[in-house]
Amino acid sequence: MNSQGEGKTGYYIYKDIHMGELISKRARELDIDESRIASFFSLSISEVTAMYEEKSIDSGFLLMWSKLLEYDFFRIYSQHLILYAPASGMLDTKSSHRSGMPKFRKSIYTKEVIDFMIELVNTGQKTISAITAEYGIPKTTLHKWVAKYRSGKSGKN
Template structure:
């Protein structure tokens, strides 16, 4: 990193870091710190605009959400620590209740 120990300690105390420094830390520690932010964007993204119905097909269109294992673990941890209820999670994050129940059932095995 080409900096002193004091400068590194100051980085830990900062509220935010420039992306070039965060990239260097990611490479040095072999950990993708950017994943935390990209998952946050996915989790809190507003619902996408509705897709116009095509006259060519009357079949319904399904949009499969992509939930990473880290996101699932985070949600299950909120429930386990009783920080949020199932209803709060479905309301706050837009996760279908049945999907949440499947995650919980799978986690309890």
């Protein structure tokens, strides 16, 4: 791990999200001139630079950053919810009224989440039981992932 806590895969960003740093990193990767960014937002360069220091960004600005930098920054929050907020905890079981909010039939695990879980097992950082306890992913699902995606490495449950 490096000094910022980033492992080789970079999955640490889903635990403790600092959106300003991520936006700054992406802007540097694309080598976009700061004056172009400031013009896009109709802000001064110092106001744009101040956003890089912010842990969270207004959703309207985040949408604009996503468009400008051609990266879905909202997905980082979605990944956090998948990893750290079990789907059953998000269900409204205490209320009998019908919500007008969209309902999601099941949790959808992205390839990145699956790769992360397989890496935890392959490297011995976590057992399948530990992953089930921490992230709420069913054991049968994890066993299927391990059987399907494990790259010939041996690991213990």
